[in-house]
Amino acid sequence: MKNIILHLRIPFSFFLMPVYWFALSQTSNTNLGISIGVFFLLHLLIYPASNAYNSYYDKDEGSIGGLENPPPVSKELFYVAWGLDIIAVIIAHFLSGWILALALLIYSSISKAYSNDKIRLKRYPILSWITVGIFQGAFTYLTVIQAVDNLSLNTLLQEKYLFPALLSSFNLLGFYPMTQIYQHEEDAKRGDLTMSRVLGIRGTFIFTAGIFLLVTIGFFYFFQTQQIFQFPAFIVYLVVMAPVLIFFNIWFLKVLKNEQLADYKHTMQLNFLGSTCLNLFFILLFLSKH
Secondary structure (H helix, E strand, O other): OHHHHHHHOHHHHHHHHHHHHHHHHOOOOOOHHHHHHHHHHHHHHHHHHHHHHHHHHHOOOOOEOOEOOOOOOOHHHHHHHHHHHHHHHHHHHHHOOHHHHHHHHHHHHHHHHHHOOOOOHHHOHHHHHHHHHHHHHHHHHHHHHHHHHOOOOOHHHOHHHHHHHHHHHHHHHHHHHHHOOOOHHHHHHHOOOOHHHHHOHHHHHHHHHHHHHHHHHHHHHHHHHOOOOOHHHHHHHHHHHHHHHHHHHHHHHHHHHOHHHOOHHHHHHHHHHHHHHHHHHHHHHHHHHO
C-alpha cells in the first residue's frame, strides 16, 4: 500500500495547479462547491491516477517527477489508477453534469495512451509534447472554467476563453521539456525519444527560454485587453516570476560548465519555484477579481 501511495505522487499535482487557479481567476460567478469539487477531482484523483498509470508502464528505476527513488510497481497500481479515474468520472457527473464527466474521461484516456506500451505516445517527441501541452494546459483550463461557470460548449469558443487557454498550453509546452532533462539515460533505455532528448541538454534550456518569452508577450497582450486586469497586473506578473528567471539562468550557466548538473534535484527545485510563483500570481488574480 505504501508503494502505491508513493506512486500516486499526489504532491506532484502542485506543479499542475497553476492552470486551475488561472481558470478560476477568470470565472464570472464562482461557485464555491463546484470549485472545490473540481479541485478535488483533478488534483487528488485524475492527476494521481495518471501518475500511477504512467509509473506502472514505465517501471522507472531512476528518479521521476516528484519521486527521487521510486519503489517497485505491482499490478495493484494498475487497478488503482483505473479505479481513481472511474470514481472521478462518476463524481464529476453528479457534481456538474455530463460535460465535466466527459472531459475527465477524455483526459484520463489520453494520459493512458501516453504511457500504455501498445500506444505509448511518449515514444514520439513532438506528438507527446503537443499532447501534454494541450491536455494539461488548454483542455484543463477550459474544463475548469466550463464547470465552475456552467458554460455551454459554444460559449467556450470565444476569444476571452480560448486565448488564456492557449497561454496555459504554451506555459506547459515551454516547461515540459525541462521536466525531462534529467531522464535522458532512463528514456533511452526504454526507447522513448522525448523532446528534451531531441533538443539536447543545452538546447532544452534555450528552447524553454524562447517559449517563455512568447508566453510573457502573450500575458502582456492578455492583460492589456482585459477590462479588469490592466497593465499593473502584468507588472505584478513580472515581479512574481522574477525568482524563476533568476534561478533558471543561474542553473543554465552552471550546466554550461557541467552538464551533470542537469539533474533531478535542480529540476525539482525549478518545478517547485515555478509552480509556487505561478500559483501565487493566479491566486492574487482570483482574489482581486472575487
